[in-house]
Amino acid sequence: MLRLVLRRLAWSIPLLLVATMVSFILVAFLPGNTARALLGPNATEAQVAAVTEQLGLNKPLWEQYWQWLQGAVHGDLGTSLISRQPVTTLLNDRLEPSLSLIIGATLVAGVVGVILGIRGARRGVLGKVVDAGSIVGLAIPDFWLGLILIAVFAVQLAVLPPGGYVPFIDDPGLWFTSLVLPVITLAVPATAIIAKQTRDAVSTALNRSFVRTLSAAGVPDRSIVYRHALKNAAIPILTVVGLIFVGALSGTVAVESIYSIPGLGSTAVQATSAHDLPLIQGVVVYFTIIVIAVNLLVDLGYGYFNPRVRQS
Amino acid sequence: MSGVFGQGSGGRSTRKGSSLRRRSTAVLVGSLIALTAAAGCSSSKAGGSGTGSAGAAVGDTLTFGTAATPPTLNPATGDPAYGLLYQWAYDPLVVMNGDGTFRAGLATKWGYVGEGNATYELTLREGVKFSDGTAMDAAAVKTYLDYERGQTTGSMGGLLASIESIEATGPLTLRINLSKADPGLTFNFAQAFGAGNIASPKAVADPTSLDNNTAGAGPYMLDPAQTVTGDHYVFVQNPNYWDKTRQHWTSVTVRAITNPSSMIQAMQAGQVQAALGDATTLTAAASAGLDVTAPPQTLTGLNLADRAGQLTPALGDVRVRQALNMAVDRTTIAKALYGNENLALSQYALEGQAGYDPALNDAYPFDVAKAKQLLADAGYPDGFTLPVLSTPLFSFDKMIQAVGGQLSAIGVKLEVTSKGTVNDYFTSMISGQFPAAAIGYGLANMNSLYAGFVNPQGPFNWFHTVDPQLDALYAQYNTADEQSGVALQQQINARLVEQAWTVPVVGAPLSYYTVKGLTGLDATSANSGVPWVTDLRSAG
Numbered sequence: 001m002l003r004l005v006l007r008r009l010a011w012s013i014p015l016l017l018v019a020t021m022v023s024f025i026l027v028a029f030l031p032g033n034t035a036r037a038l039l040g041p042n043a044t045e046a047q048v049a050a051v052t053e054q055l056g057l058n059k060p061l062w063e064q065y066w067q068w069l070q071g072a073v074h075g076d077l078g079t080s081l082i083s084r085q086p087v088t089t090l091l092n093d094r095l096e097p098s099l100s101l102i103i104g105a106t107l108v109a110g111v112v113g114v115i116l117g118i119r120g121a122r123r124g125v126l127g128k129v130v131d132a133g134s135i136v137g138l139a140i141p142d143f144w145l146g147l148i149l150i151a152v153f154a155v156q157l158a159v160l161p162p163g164g165y166v167p168f169i170d171d172p173g174l175w176f177t178s179l180v181l182p183v184i185t186l187a188v189p190a191t192a193i194i195a196k197q198t199r200d201a202v203s204t205a206l207n208r209s210f211v212r213t214l215s216a217a218g219v220p221d222r223s224i225v226y227r228h229a230l231k232n233a234a235i236p237i238l239t240v241v242g243l244i245f246v247g248a249l250s251g252t253v254a255v256e257s258i259y260s261i262p263g264l265g266s267t268a269v270q271a272t273s274a275h276d277l278p279l280i281q282g283v284v285v286y287f288t289i290i291v292i293a294v295n296l297l298v299d300l301g302y303g304y305f306n307p308r309v310r311q312s
Numbered sequence: 313m314s315g316v317f318g319q320g321s322g323g324r325s326t327r328k329g330s331s332l333r334r335r336s337t338a339v340l341v342g343s344l345i346a347l348t349a350a351a352g353c354s355s356s357k358a359g360g361s362g363t364g365s366a367g368a369a370v371g372d373t374l375t376f377g378t379a380a381t382p383p384t385l386n387p388a389t390g391d392p393a394y395g396l397l398y399q400w401a402y403d404p405l406v407v408m409n410g411d412g413t414f415r416a417g418l419a420t421k422w423g424y425v426g427e428g429n430a431t432y433e434l435t436l437r438e439g440v441k442f443s444d445g446t447a448m449d450a451a452a453v454k455t456y457l458d459y460e461r462g463q464t465t466g467s468m469g470g471l472l473a474s475i476e477s478i479e480a481t482g483p484l485t486l487r488i489n490l491s492k493a494d495p496g497l498t499f500n501f502a503q504a505f506g507a508g509n510i511a512s513p514k515a516v517a518d519p520t521s522l523d524n525n526t527a528g529a530g531p532y533m534l535d536p537a538q539t540v541t542g543d544h545y546v547f548v549q550n551p552n553y554w555d556k557t558r559q560h561w562t563s564v565t566v567r568a569i570t571n572p573s574s575m576i577q578a579m580q581a582g583q584v585q586a587a588l589g590d591a592t593t594l595t596a597a598a599s600a601g602l603d604v605t606a607p608p609q610t611l612t613g614l615n616l617a618d619r620a621g622q623l624t625p626a627l628g629d630v631r632v633r634q635a636l637n638m639a640v641d642r643t644t645i646a647k648a649l650y651g652n653e654n655l656a657l658s659q660y661a662l663e664g665q666a667g668y669d670p671a672l673n674d675a676y677p678f679d680v681a682k683a684k685q686l687l688a689d690a691g692y693p694d695g696f697t698l699p700v701l702s703t704p705l706f707s708f709d710k711m712i713q714a715v716g717g718q719l720s721a722i723g724v725k726l727e728v729t730s731k732g733t734v735n736d737y738f739t740s741m742i743s744g745q746f747p748a749a750a751i752g753y754g755l756a757n758m759n760s761l762y763a764g765f766v767n768p769q770g771p772f773n774w775f776h777t778v779d780p781q782l783d784a785l786y787a788q789y790n791t792a793d794e795q796s797g798v799a800l801q802q803q804i805n806a807r808l809v810e811q812a813w814t815v816p817v818v819g820a821p822l823s824y825y826t827v828k829g830l831t832g833l834d835a836t837s838a839n840s841g842v843p844w845v846t847d848l849r850s851a852g
Contacts, residue, residue: 036738045742047464082383083541084523093540147573155580162581163574164544164567260569260578262543270542273733274383 004299012292016285020072023284024065027277034081034275055081057277068281077285078278080271087282091264095286097165098263100175101255102248104183109190110241116191117198117237118225121206130195137192142251146185146258153181163260182259186251190244197240201233208232234305242298246291372562374848377575377587381542381568385534386522387509388460391467392842395506396588397566399845400547401443402528405434405453405501405508412664412838414498418448418510418529422498425487428791429495432488433481441552442512443526443533450480455513457488470763471500471507493790495797496759504756504842531559531846543568560832560849576600579827586830586848589823591707595651603826605833608655608662608819609841611753612708614700614715615814618747619777624698627747631690633812637676638683639722645714646818649707657819660761660808664838667758667801675809683722695723701749702730703737708750711817742774751814756840758801762786766808782807 035051052058056067071078077087120130154162160181166174205211206229214224252265264283271279382394387402405419414422421435440448461472474494479487488497501508515527524541526534532547539545547564567583569575572590579587580600589597589604598604616636621628642656658675661667687695698719702712709730716726729746731737741749751772753765766786768776785807789800808814822841824833832847 036735050464084384084520085541090541147577150574150577150581155577158581162578162583163569164583257571258574260543260567260571260574262540262568266570267542273735275735 105186113194121202401526402509606821
């Protein structure tokens with residue numbers, strides 16, 4: 001297991017390199033101009049050229065990347081070209097809201113999805129409901145759902161705030177209430193996927209011969225489902241949960257916009273629109289580290305549920 | 313045991329299962345419909361009563377919603393687009409009222425001296441201190457203005473480009489010497505453009521301190537501890553402010569809400585009390601029981617930049633450009649896009665502005681037959697194809713689609729290329745690849761119109777068109793006194809209309825939403841739609 005962790009950590013470095021290199025190249029192909037974004041529309045070509053040179057944006061791409069990398073390996077992700085704040089400061093402020101949202105949505109989707117999936121696997125009719133519900137849950141646009149939830153719970157019933165984010169350290173109660181609607185919005189499609197996956201995996205496990213043996217031996221149904229079948233179904237469920245967590249990173253863009261949450265998703269969009277290269281690179285680094293961490297946790301989860309993985 | 317295997321058997325179970333399936337499906341669908349209906353009811357309930365959360369009692373604090381936040385809080389390197397945020401901390405030198413007149417801000421006297429608009433003098437208000445405790449005097453204002461006019465990022469440096477030198481002629485008096493006649497200084501110093509938002513000299517000595525903090529002489533100052541850059545900015549009362557009666561709030565929060573529908577919902581829920589509106593939600597805001605102030609502000613239309621016909625020869629003929637103007641039914645487009653046919657625009661000034669001439673509204677009455685004839689006279693009886701640059705932002709795509717539909721009646725086919733971001737749109741525009749583009753240009757006076765649009769080096773004149781008659785009019789206008797300047801601005805307006813530099817379509821509004829119980833928002837076309845937002849206060 002330790003070898004697995006070390007192997008994963010060793011792979012994370014070339015992965016970070018590749019991810020940041022690819023994003024650097026992709027940004028170069030993006031239309032638009034950082035200097036123009038800084039100077040505003042009335043700037044003359046001469047002014048744009050001067051600022052481009054001042055910022056070093058006219059240097060070869062490999063030189064710009066090397067300069068950035070030299071700082072990055074020392075923990076300095078540079079300064080935002082637009083706001084002139086250190087990238088790490090900007091992103092650290094936005095990490096908590098995004099992680100709160102993603103972790104919250106994954107937890108809710110995981111718990112609700114697994115419960116629905118198990119119940120669907122045990123009762124044929126409910127299984128069909130889970131299947132239908134999965135399609136509906138995936139089809140509902142998150143934007144529409146978010147605005148509807150705000151209209152009902154924030155405006156009509158006035159029981160939850162319509163948007164904004166309160167840091168946990170400022171007020172845990174308000175932190176929680178500020179996350180309820182955004183988490184539900186992000187969790188609905190994820191719940192649909194997890195429920196469907198759980199139902200299929202648990203159904204498959206329940207139809208295996210060891211379950212019949214356990215049942216014949218008088219093991220209670222509840223124990224068969226939750227202690228045995230679910231454990232066998234855990235690997236594919238865990239894989240899906242991991243994928244959902246990673247997918248939620250991009251899902252936060254829309255949700256953060258609807259609920260005005262200052263997170264990494266909205267920062268990524270703003271940075272890309274403004275061609276703020278250091279900030280874009282910073283977001284890529286943060287996202288890549290999160291993905292690596294999630295994959296590592298999923299692998300550790302595999303090891304917990306599958307002894308063969310533990311021993312490898 | 314059957315619970316584990318889950319599957320029922322037999323006809324009775326199948327019928328029961330079918331019934332359950334139908335009920336489950338019905339419940340699911342019904343829930344969705346109910347949720348949508350409840351949301352709809354919430355909007356109509358708030359709209360119908362005119363109160364609801366939108367009329368919740370106004371307290372001691374104000375939250376002002378805006379769609380975008382500035383890259384920096386430094387007013388010298390910022391952009392007028394973010395003026396509604398800077399204003400909380402920075403009083404301007406002069407304030408422009410809704411009727412187009414000016415009143416004292418940090419300056420109590422201002423204006424040109426001598427002939428030709430080449431020398432400008434200011435007398436500052438006594439007893440003013442910046443939020444950092446530094447006294448405001450002539451030396452302090454000179455320090456800031458010299459710093460500001462040296463900036464190359466943002467718009468402020470350009471607004472003060474005509475300043476050659478600034479002298480402190482007394483403790484509270486300044487003389488500004490211009491390198492060329494510039495009639496626009498007073499407007500530029502007012503709140504709309506914000507070049508007169510003065511910061512403390514102590515902050516100018518350490519300019520990076522202005523990026524994420526404030527050092528103005530306005531009624532409030534930033535509280536960095538409570539602020540999250542790009543999300544919300546919290547302003548607390550400036551203890552050194554010169555007029556305590558103008559500090560209407562214990563604190564003001566400017567909150568970024570990028571989604572226009574979310575903005576209205578935040579106001580309905582009482583989280584936001586005033587906000588910058590959006591053209592797409594004007595009707596929804598009114599239905600939600602909010603007060604809507606929406607003065608026309610931006611010339612929106614089709615910029616026929618290729619006036620020499622380099623890419624599209626047809627545009628080189630003024631008759632063609634005039635024909636395009638005649639073929640567009642502005643009233644219908646204004647009503648369709650903004651629900652208000654009075655926003656239709658045919659000229660380069662808005663009602664209430666100095667250059668406005670009501671006679672110019674009839675310069676190109678909607679007349680498809682006459683437009684066709686004019687095209688035929690110019691040698692294009694079958695029309696032509698016109699590549700056009702646009703963007704979905706600011707409803708440009710919708711406007712261009714509407715214009716394109718109408719121009720097809722005279723055989724002119726628009727080939728529209730839409731760019732998704734402002735940055736991309738501007739880069740493409742100035743690249744010279746397109747003979748025409750959707751345009752949105754804030755109208756204030758002919759001086760500001762020259763800077764970016766008439767100026768051969770301006771970004772909105774990317775084919776660098778020069779018109780000797782316009783140049784001559786501007787030469788006179790630049791040196792004219794205020795009274796003569798009015799007539800000259802009208803003549804400039806008339807020349808632009810006659811030469812059909814664009815197809816103006818609507819004067820798009822700059823809109824504001826406020827909850828019931830607020831007053832003081834004085835935004836009109838005359839002050840370019842930008843109020844002195846610190847006048848906002850409870851009506852009770």
